[in-house]
Amino acid sequence: QSVLTQPPSASGTPGQRVTISCSGSSSNIGSNNVNWYQQLPGTAPELLIYNNDQRPSGVPDRLSGSKSGTSASLAISGLQSEDEAGYYCAAWDDSLNGVVFGGGTKLTVL
Amino acid sequence: QLQLQESGPGLVKPSETLSLTCTVSGGSISDSFYYWAWIRQPPGKGLEWIGSIYYSGSTYYNPSLKSRVTISVDTSKNQFFLRLSSVTAADTAVYYCARRLIRYCSGFSCYSALFFGFDFWGRGTLVTVPS
Numbered sequence: 001q002s003v004l005t006q007p008p009s010a011s012g013t014p015g016q017r018v019t020i021s022c023s024g025s026s027s028n029i030g031s032n033n034v035n036w037y038q039q040l041p042g043t044a045p046e047l048l049i050y051n052n053d054q055r056p057s058g059v060p061d062r063l064s065g066s067k068s069g070t071s072a073s074l075a076i077s078g079l080q081s082e083d084e085a086g087y088y089c090a091a092w093d094d095s096l097n098g099v100v101f102g103g104g105t106k107l108t109v110l
Numbered sequence: 111q112l113q114l115q116e117s118g119p120g121l122v123k124p125s126e127t128l129s130l131t132c133t134v135s136g137g138s139i140s141d142s143f144y145y146w147a148w149i150r151q152p153p154g155k156g157l158e159w160i161g162s163i164y165y166s167g168s169t170y171y172n173p174s175l176k177s178r179v180t181i182s183v184d185t186s187k188n189q190f191f192l193r194l195s196s197v198t199a200a201d202t203a204v205y206y207c208a209r210r211l212i213r214y215c216s217g218f219s220c221y222s223a224l225f226f227g228f229d230f231w232g233r234g235t236l237v238t239v240p241s
Binding site for chain 2: 002032033035037043044045046047049050051054056088090091092096097098099100101102103104
């Protein structure tokens with residue numbers, strides 16, 4: 001069982017906006033920044049969002065991150081077929097003194 | 111462009127020690143803005159952080175693996191290493207090495223934290239421990 005909680009699945013149609021949630025606690029999301037990853041099948045994860053809402057160069061602005069209290073969200077607007085992938089959130093946990101991940105959300109583009 | 115490459119045996123016998131090397135190219139492992147990490151992913155499952163090391167040798171380990179894990183660094187070779195002892199079938203996974211961002215600058219401001227994200231990853235290497 002993962003320290004951060006994500007829905008196991010999400011779906012949307014092309015052009016739609018979808019949101020993936022990540023729920024934690026005061027020792028992780030509540031006191032540290034959140035980052036998000038995309039993992040295409042058979043490949044390594046790729047950083048999409050760091051420091052809650054910052055995008056690395058090359059990540060399109062239709063992806064956005066936000067954080068409120070002990071929860072965070074990743075929003076993907078203008079959904080495209082190539083967005084079909086696994087998505088993971090992560091944060092530092094002060095109690096464990098280490099990095100914790102969410103269990104991952106598989107996004108399906110219908 | 112930064113590249114990370116994992117190397118090591120793809121098959122390890124139960125009770126033995128798993129040893130992997132991550133070779134960093136296109137950048138310095140001694141860059142103060144980064145730690146260096148090992149992360150694993152069992153087949154069909156999610157990501158698990160194993161531990162991280164700074165170029166100075168400072169380490170953080172996942173408490174659930176701490177008794178079996180050693181991460182070390184060789185700055186002269188731009189490499190860092192993972193050793194996981196007493197392996198079982200539950201340690202079968204794709205093992206990734208990655209760069210962990212702890213500082214960044216944007217405009218005239220710079221930011222520091224224990225963890226901003228893993229911004230570069232190796233391609234991963236599958237290590238199998240037969241049951």
